[in-house]
Amino acid sequence: MAFAPLDPLLHNQLRLAIVSLLVGVDSADFNFLLEKTSATRGNLSVQITKLKDAGYVTVKKTFKDNYPNTSCSLSAKGLKAFEAYVKAIKVYLGTGED
Amino acid sequence: MAFAPLDPLLHNQLRLAIVSLLVGVDSADFNFLLEKTSATRGNLSVQITKLKDAGYVTVKKTFKDNYPNTSCSLSAKGLKAFEAYVKAIKVYLGTGED
DNA sequence: CCTTCTTGTTTATTTTATAAACCTATTTAC
């Protein structure tokens, strides 16, 4: 198989980690993602915004115990994009079908 | 498993494609890589140089039928890095071991 | 010769990623 282009939005370490975490779960809040990814707050904020702007994740801002709380979940579009990315990169890794 | 950092040198579409192509073969020349990756000459040249500078590929410049010919092959270091990269990214893809 | 083709390299421009600084509100300590 040929090398299909890799979705540049997902072909980034932090954004891929975020989406990867969101795949298995209904929703995850900012601090959970922060801990799991070991990112800085700034970088995490920026990348979540990019994923939101692309329609890959939906973001809900509420208050939890008086503090602002940002909760993210993967959209159908995001899931589809992730699955396509996984399929595409497997070719590069030698893990996909010929 | 946690999200291990992804070797930035390999976490790039074109460089990953180059290395991926070199894994299966003894050596490959510039035009072969150019065709298989659909890259521009400039970009291919730059990325090969980066892989060479990192010691991931070795480059041999000769003349073939009177024309300059650049032949690349994967070094042991490059192969090792590629294998580590594959293992690392599988975690992100949900394909690796827990 | 002089134009075009081959095989690349170098330079310049645009994106992108990351970190540093900032902001708003809340809690805690005095």
Added chain:
DNA sequence: GTAAATAGGTTTATAAAATAAACAAGAAGG
């Protein structure tokens, strides 16, 4: 009750990277 520290993020500035455009040097063809 007010100063300092903490929580939860966002915005801005800087550094790094990717890509494309321009250039070069020899070969072939007319």
